[in-house]
Amino acid sequence: MMKPEHLEPIENASEADAAVISQRIRQLANKVYQDFDPTHAAALEAFARLSNPASLTSKQKRLLAFLETEYGIK
Numbered sequence: 001m002m003k004p005e006h007l008e009p010i011e012n013a014s015e016a017d018a019a020v021i022s023q024r025i026r027q028l029a030n031k032v033y034q035d036f037d038p039t040h041a042a043a044l045e046a047f048a049r050l051s052n053p054a055s056l057t058s059k060q061k062r063l064l065a066f067l068e069t070e071y072g073i074k
Contacts, residue, residue, distance in 0.1 A: 017054035031071040
């Protein structure tokens with residue numbers, strides 16, 4: 001049996017997904033706050049409050065993709 005102190009941490013898929021989503025939100029925030037649309041800014045603030053960005057709902061994913069398209073990110 002291996003002792004816990006000998007285990008090496010592995011990168012969890014949800015952590016990688018969270019990092020990707022967080023990067024997308026940061027990139028979008030840079031664009032939104034340049035043009036400052038209050039509705040889009042409010043949506044970004046809601047994304048920023050998510051405890052786990054890797055667990056976006058399908059509606060949240062569509063909203064993020066819509067905003068990225070609006071600002072020419074994707």
